[in-house]
Structures are given as C-alpha cells and as structure tokens.
Amino acid sequence: MTTAIEVKGINKQFVLRHSRSIKEAFVWLIKGRKGDLSEKFHALKGVDLDVKQGETVALLGFNGSGKSTLLKHISGVMIPDTGTVRTRGRVAGLIEVGAGFHHDLSGRDNVYLNGAILGMTEDQINERFQSIVDFAEIGDFIDTEVKFYSSGMYLRLAFSVAVHTDPEVFLVDEILAVGDEPFQKKCIAKIQELAGQGKTLVVVSHDLDLVSRICGRGVLLDHGEIIFDGPIHDAVAKMRGQ
Numbered sequence: 001m002t003t004a005i006e007v008k009g010i011n012k013q014f015v016l017r018h019s020r021s022i023k024e025a026f027v028w029l030i031k032g033r034k035g036d037l038s039e040k041f042h043a044l045k046g047v048d049l050d051v052k053q054g055e056t057v058a059l060l061g062f063n064g065s066g067k068s069t070l071l072k073h074i075s076g077v078m079i080p081d082t083g084t085v086r087t088r089g090r091v092a093g094l095i096e097v098g099a100g101f102h103h104d105l106s107g108r109d110n111v112y113l114n115g116a117i118l119g120m121t122e123d124q125i126n127e128r129f130q131s132i133v134d135f136a137e138i139g140d141f142i143d144t145e146v147k148f149y150s151s152g153m154y155l156r157l158a159f160s161v162a163v164h165t166d167p168e169v170f171l172v173d174e175i176l177a178v179g180d181e182p183f184q185k186k187c188i189a190k191i192q193e194l195a196g197q198g199k200t201l202v203v204v205s206h207d208l209d210l211v212s213r214i215c216g217r218g219v220l221l222d223h224g225e226i227i228f229d230g231p232i233h234d235a236v237a238k239m240r241g242q
C-alpha cells in the first residue's frame with residue numbers, strides 16, 4: 001500500500017519564556033553566554049508515524065500531549081526542529097477555524113482566496129461555487145465580510161471549501177466542536193464519505209465515541225511521545241484507562 005504521510009523522528013521545541021530579569025541576563029553574560037537564556041518546552045519528542053493511503057487515523061491524548069502540534073507538522077504549517085515530514089497528494093486541513101480567511105473580504109471572495117490557497121483553479125472554484133455555498137448553508141451571508149461571521153459560520157464555510165478541493169489527505173482538528181449538531185452530523189457524514197472513497201484521514205478529537213465511528217486506527221500521544229498505535233477500539237480503551 002502507498003504511504004500517504006511519513007513522519008520520521010520529528011522533534012519540536014517551543015520557547016516558553018523569552019524575557020529574563022536584568023540580573024539573570026547579566027549573570028548569563030559574565031558567565032560567557034553559556035547555555036540558553038530562554039526556557040524551552042519539548043512538545044514533540046522523536047515522533048515517527050507512517051500512514052498508508054486510505055487509512056483513517058485519530059490522534060488521541062490528554063490536553064497538551066502534542067496532538068495539534070503533530071497535525072500542524074503534517075499540514076506543513078509548522079516545521080520540525082529535526083526530522084522530516086512527507087505527504088503524498090493534495091492535503092487539505094481544517095486546523096484552526098478561519099485560518100486562511102481574510103477578515104475584510106466577503107465570504108464569496110474568501111472562497112476564491114481559500115480555494116486558490118488549497119490548490120483549486122479559478123474555473124474549478126467557479127464550477128463548485130454553488131455547491132460550496134449550498135453545503136455551508138450560509139445563504140445571503142456569502143456576500144457579507146467574514147469578520148461579521150459567527151465561529152460556526154466560519155467553520156461551515158471553511159469546511160465546505162476544504163472538502164470541495166477533493167483532497168487526498170484530509171486533516172481535521174477539534175474544530176467540529178463549534179458547529180451546531182445538524183452541521184456536525186453533516187460534516188461527519190462527509191468525512192465518512194471521504195473515508196469510503198479511500199481518502200486518507202487524520203483527526204484530532206477528544207470525542208472518543210465520534211472517533212470510534214469514523215477512524216480505524218488510534219495513535220495515543222503522551223507528553224510529546226507516541227505511547228500506543230493500533231486499532232481504534234484498543235486506543236480508546238487505553239484512553240479511558242480500561
């Protein structure tokens with residue numbers, strides 16, 4: 001089977017504290033600038049992950065375990081300090097609601113902007129425009145500037161554009177949480193449809209029942225390390241401490 005996502009030994013550290021007192025900086029200077037003045041946090045520690053085409057994977061773990069950071073590396077919005085990430089085919093990600101949207105533009109203009117960013121041509125967007133608006137169900141608001149949208153409306157339009165790009169690899173972070181129940185159901189049905197078409201899916205969620213329904217594989221992260229990788233039901237049982 002073809003590999004869709006290949007993550008090899010990635011490490012990511014974040015700077016937690018930039019500022020230091022003058023005294024600390026002075027001591028650091030007279031000691032010959034030894035060590036690092038800023039405090040670092042190791043968010044991903046040598047993570048390896050291989051996802052085959054058509055696999056549906058849930059990234060699970062407690063708050064701060066590194067799930068979103070890993071997903072951002074797969075989508076390419078973050079670059080690892082060391083290690084490599086490779087993806088095959090068109091990747092569409094719903095990582096942060098409204099990311100890639102320009103606040104002062106209308107929904108319509110943002111469909112074109114976001115669609116282009118995600119790799120669609122103008123003709124493809126023209127062709128799919130009505131379907132994008134219909135799926136989002138935001139009606140006349142399509143010509144309103146998106147800064148006046150509610151977070152649910154942002155999600156509707158962003159999700160709709162992303163699924164209409166016909167991605168090979170679809171990445172979804174917890175964002176479905178801001179949609180109302182009918183729209184969530186519609187998104188889940190769409191995600192299941194994509195999975196049924198053999199698309200690769202990586203989902204970050206705390207909703208264990210939901211991921212059990214849409215994913216086949218569960219990857220459990222703990223303090224930036226993968227501690228379990230296997231069938232979703234085993235991963236969920238582990239999360240629940242069973």
Ligand SMILES: Nc1ncnc2c1ncn2[C@@H]1O[C@H](COP(=O)(O)OP(=O)(O)OP(=O)(O)O)[C@@H](O)[C@H]1O
Nearest residue numbers: 014015041043061062063064065066067068069070
């Ligand atoms: N840009 C950043 N700068 C500093 N620290 C960050 C940054 N992004 C993430 N972190 C830290 O990295 C750790 C992992 O964050 P991440 O968002 O990946 O966790 P998560 O598993 O998705 O958590 P949650 O379930 O709360 O969404 C957290 O401790 C977070 O504070």
